[in-house]
Amino acid sequence: MITGKNQIGFNQSAQGSKTYHTINPKTNATNPTTFHEATQSEIDTACAKAKDAFTSYSKTTGTERAKFLRTIASEIEALGESLIQMYTTESALPEGRANGERGRTLGQLRMFADLVENDDWRNPTKTGENNGLRKALIPIGPIAVFGASNFPLAFSTAGGDTASALASGCPVIVKSHPMHSGTGEMIATAITKAAQSCDIPDGVFSNLNSSGIEVGEQLVKHPAIKAVGFTGSHKGGRALFNLAAKRDSPIPVFAEMGSINPVIITTKAIKKRGAELAETYAGSITMGAGQFCTNPGLILTVVSDETTAFVQDLADKTAALDAQCMLGPNIVKTYVKNTQEMQSQEGLKIVATTQNASGDNMAQAQIATVSGKHFLKNSTLQQEVFGPFSLVVQSQDTDELLKIIHTLEGQLTATLIAEDEELNELQEITTGLQEKVGRIIFNGVPTGVAVEDAMTHGGPYPASTDSRFTAVGNHSILRWVRPFSFQDFPEALLPEYLK
Amino acid sequence: MITGKNQIGFNQSAQGSKTYHTINPKTNATNPTTFHEATQSEIDTACAKAKDAFTSYSKTTGTERAKFLRTIASEIEALGESLIQMYTTESALPEGRANGERGRTLGQLRMFADLVENDDWRNPTKTGENNGLRKALIPIGPIAVFGASNFPLAFSTAGGDTASALASGCPVIVKSHPMHSGTGEMIATAITKAAQSCDIPDGVFSNLNSSGIEVGEQLVKHPAIKAVGFTGSHKGGRALFNLAAKRDSPIPVFAEMGSINPVIITTKAIKKRGAELAETYAGSITMGAGQFCTNPGLILTVVSDETTAFVQDLADKTAALDAQCMLGPNIVKTYVKNTQEMQSQEGLKIVATTQNASGDNMAQAQIATVSGKHFLKNSTLQQEVFGPFSLVVQSQDTDELLKIIHTLEGQLTATLIAEDEELNELQEITTGLQEKVGRIIFNGVPTGVAVEDAMTHGGPYPASTDSRFTAVGNHSILRWVRPFSFQDFPEALLPEYLK
Numbered sequence: 001m002i003t004g005k006n007q008i009g010f011n012q013s014a015q016g017s018k019t020y021h022t023i024n025p026k027t028n029a030t031n032p033t034t035f036h037e038a039t040q041s042e043i044d045t046a047c048a049k050a051k052d053a054f055t056s057y058s059k060t061t062g063t064e065r066a067k068f069l070r071t072i073a074s075e076i077e078a079l080g081e082s083l084i085q086m087y088t089t090e091s092a093l094p095e096g097r098a099n100g101e102r103g104r105t106l107g108q109l110r111m112f113a114d115l116v117e118n119d120d121w122r123n124p125t126k127t128g129e130n131n132g133l134r135k136a137l138i139p140i141g142p143i144a145v146f147g148a149s150n151f152p153l154a155f156s157t158a159g160g161d162t163a164s165a166l167a168s169g170c171p172v173i174v175k176s177h178p179m180h181s182g183t184g185e186m187i188a189t190a191i192t193k194a195a196q197s198c199d200i201p202d203g204v205f206s207n208l209n210s211s212g213i214e215v216g217e218q219l220v221k222h223p224a225i226k227a228v229g230f231t232g233s234h235k236g237g238r239a240l241f242n243l244a245a246k247r248d249s250p251i252p253v254f255a256e257m258g259s260i261n262p263v264i265i266t267t268k269a270i271k272k273r274g275a276e277l278a279e280t281y282a283g284s285i286t287m288g289a290g291q292f293c294t295n296p297g298l299i300l301t302v303v304s305d306e307t308t309a310f311v312q313d314l315a316d317k318t319a320a321l322d323a324q325c326m327l328g329p330n331i332v333k334t335y336v337k338n339t340q341e342m343q344s345q346e347g348l349k350i351v352a353t354t355q356n357a358s359g360d361n362m363a364q365a366q367i368a369t370v371s372g373k374h375f376l377k378n379s380t381l382q383q384e385v386f387g388p389f390s391l392v393v394q395s396q397d398t399d400e401l402l403k404i405i406h407t408l409e410g411q412l413t414a415t416l417i418a419e420d421e422e423l424n425e426l427q428e429i430t431t432g433l434q435e436k437v438g439r440i441i442f443n444g445v446p447t448g449v450a451v452e453d454a455m456t457h458g459g460p461y462p463a464s465t466d467s468r469f470t471a472v473g474n475h476s477i478l479r480w481v482r483p484f485s486f487q488d489f490p491e492a493l494l495p496e497y498l499k
Numbered sequence: 500m501i502t503g504k505n506q507i508g509f510n511q512s513a514q515g516s517k518t519y520h521t522i523n524p525k526t527n528a529t530n531p532t533t534f535h536e537a538t539q540s541e542i543d544t545a546c547a548k549a550k551d552a553f554t555s556y557s558k559t560t561g562t563e564r565a566k567f568l569r570t571i572a573s574e575i576e577a578l579g580e581s582l583i584q585m586y587t588t589e590s591a592l593p594e595g596r597a598n599g600e601r602g603r604t605l606g607q608l609r610m611f612a613d614l615v616e617n618d619d620w621r622n623p624t625k626t627g628e629n630n631g632l633r634k635a636l637i638p639i640g641p642i643a644v645f646g647a648s649n650f651p652l653a654f655s656t657a658g659g660d661t662a663s664a665l666a667s668g669c670p671v672i673v674k675s676h677p678m679h680s681g682t683g684e685m686i687a688t689a690i691t692k693a694a695q696s697c698d699i700p701d702g703v704f705s706n707l708n709s710s711g712i713e714v715g716e717q718l719v720k721h722p723a724i725k726a727v728g729f730t731g732s733h734k735g736g737r738a739l740f741n742l743a744a745k746r747d748s749p750i751p752v753f754a755e756m757g758s759i760n761p762v763i764i765t766t767k768a769i770k771k772r773g774a775e776l777a778e779t780y781a782g783s784i785t786m787g788a789g790q791f792c793t794n795p796g797l798i799l800t801v802v803s804d805e806t807t808a809f810v811q812d813l814a815d816k817t818a819a820l821d822a823q824c825m826l827g828p829n830i831v832k833t834y835v836k837n838t839q840e841m842q843s844q845e846g847l848k849i850v851a852t853t854q855n856a857s858g859d860n861m862a863q864a865q866i867a868t869v870s871g872k873h874f875l876k877n878s879t880l881q882q883e884v885f886g887p888f889s890l891v892v893q894s895q896d897t898d899e900l901l902k903i904i905h906t907l908e909g910q911l912t913a914t915l916i917a918e919d920e921e922l923n924e925l926q927e928i929t930t931g932l933q934e935k936v937g938r939i940i941f942n943g944v945p946t947g948v949a950v951e952d953a954m955t956h957g958g959p960y961p962a963s964t965d966s967r968f969t970a971v972g973n974h975s976i977l978r979w980v981r982p983f984s985f986q987d988f989p990e991a992l993l994p995e996y997l998k
Contacts, residue, residue, distance in 0.1 A: 125952050127953040133953035140967065249959075452626035484938070484955055488941045
């Protein structure tokens, strides 16, 4: 069923001699399919097709695109258990997670179908006398989408970036993630089937295999590509951003690059419900082996006897949890390297490490502590450690805590754990956090990103490359559209939604 | 009244030894005020003040900001004739234009006051159970604004960029344009008076003098600056875009960089109303000495006897017009250099040149022609010549015309001059143009940008650095804001507009 070929519009293609395999992280066994990395000529063909297809696809009705998106969802559902099996084989993520993520992916596709079924999302605006000025949002052109290692479905081939771009009328070329190219191919086949059965033009969707960075680089540099969607590391996102900015004709890159998601826990909250918080946070830190961009990597406290006891409790509860399999050997290697780098920082102490477990690619969760003073003078302590790691900063007082908040880099989220009666004293902290993040949570955990209109998944750099957009929810379509005005235009030449 | 000092928040400052003067383009006489270019320390102070002020200014109510904007308008009005005199002395633009531009500037300030008086512009969104998720647009941080040489008021110190940024809750630091720093200082003083009388925090507005590129570069590189608004040349806009992209923490740059604004005139339209069109376009090409970013620099026709006669008529009517004074010696020098470069291109013929006139900085308007074949193989012919210059391309047929449209770079506008009965045949041309521009006009002229909600002033690169935004109209506020979500937040800590 899986061919290892690139999907170039309606054609499958395997011209290249550079091949690779995905592996099963649980066993490090090589999965059977040989994937053919896309050649320059295949990249060019996909881009030329996308450019040609854009002219007609950008003019399709909302009803046509809604049908296409719903058919993609049905075709993905029709893949049934074989998709779940491929997903778990390539990611080592549990079946429950695979099912949940598939549900989220289908939900997103149908959400965007509902959105574009009528043209309100275009914000049609009419001003001026007679025909005067008529404005609406129109698609920007072909989009290159880079899937995430940690979300083989919801943030990959048919994930939020692809769904929102296709909904807006933009063709999509996916650079398949080398760690789950089999899952990617299955989804690409479903999208292609849907396109064919819905009379969507050849070239509106392509899926290119790639084992390294070259295919992605060529895509971002290609003149036909008009914007980029990326979910992944800061290093990867920034590299693509730099490439896009250096083009003769620069293009926008929306890269969601994760963050350390600071959690402020007040001493009062610790006194009142320390044990419960320790349990909740041991769970949030280690959930999915910590492989979430909203993983709480930084816990900010003020020193007290209760805080010390809480940290011990959090450490004990984390250490008692089972080690988990990560997404692959490179992810584990980087995690170990990053935790070792942390350990060598002045003043940092590891207070919890889960037991190692037999099996490949297992990650030991770690809790570390550091004083506010050390944290303030060492920006390395702000670097994200992708995995089940969290650093507890013990400030000497609220002033130092505030200083720390003011030195934080941009973040996807911040969380405030406090008692209601403290709210008045917390205004300055809330304001300080607001300037740094895209979403602030009260008495909860940052993990879990609801697909809702009121969600912001993004934030000031380096959480994302452009804080003016969200990667999740209906408003994420705004990344791929631009305003366009008709002036004194005859009714007959106006699109339906401006008549 | 004019001091030549920098306005740094509420203080005037002239620490630097680097000074300059503006000149009167009509006479090349040096105007009396000695302007002190901002020093690095003054830039740093302005940025530090803006950063501090942001925390409280971002939390002001819409009513407070509306009052501030309206007071700025009143203070500018109170400057009376002295402002008009300064404007005409520094720009050589006629008094009627000065009055018109002042009216536009006041109108924009009041339009944004009306917009933010209630919080609908924030698009407040609530989803989820209980307090769930609540999202709204919030200001992004201090904005650096670069004024335009050709709009000393409406696109400069208190122009659209400043008005929209202040309306959103962002502090503004203006890099004063060296050609009209006196006009800039008068406006800066009006804004400062308004800030003081409206209890707006010190640092929400600063105005920095600059004779070259250094002050602007330092501003764009400063960590406190969170976005940039620019109106001017491609060279200048791209340089700032590159600087912003190279920052440790990149920031968005909205640069509106002009374009050649292609005008397609059909042979039928020429047959029907050639004489009228020649007169209209001779006027549009030379209006304001062609110093508009929407100046029609490219006229696309299909060869015929009627077209040849029309071009001759357009040439005669243009040649008969008076030469006009441009904005300054550097502008004229560049104009002459660019027209000379055009003249040396293969196949290009100059068919009209207005008589030279006595006086300094006078520009002779020029009409040139070239064949479609020559245009297609020479991208230099697509370069903007800022001034009263227009190139008429004579295609051999509609296919060649379409090919030309497909090779065009991004543009602010395109104009279609045609008869109603041709509309059906023009679908392909309209579609082709739509992919290249931000606004398309039917049977009109591109010059004249109405300040209306349905206006798009922007377009695909190189017309602007980000086609997803407009520089004119209420929606231009979207350049300076980002979505922000509160999750499970207690009512007491939510801003009023999310309660």
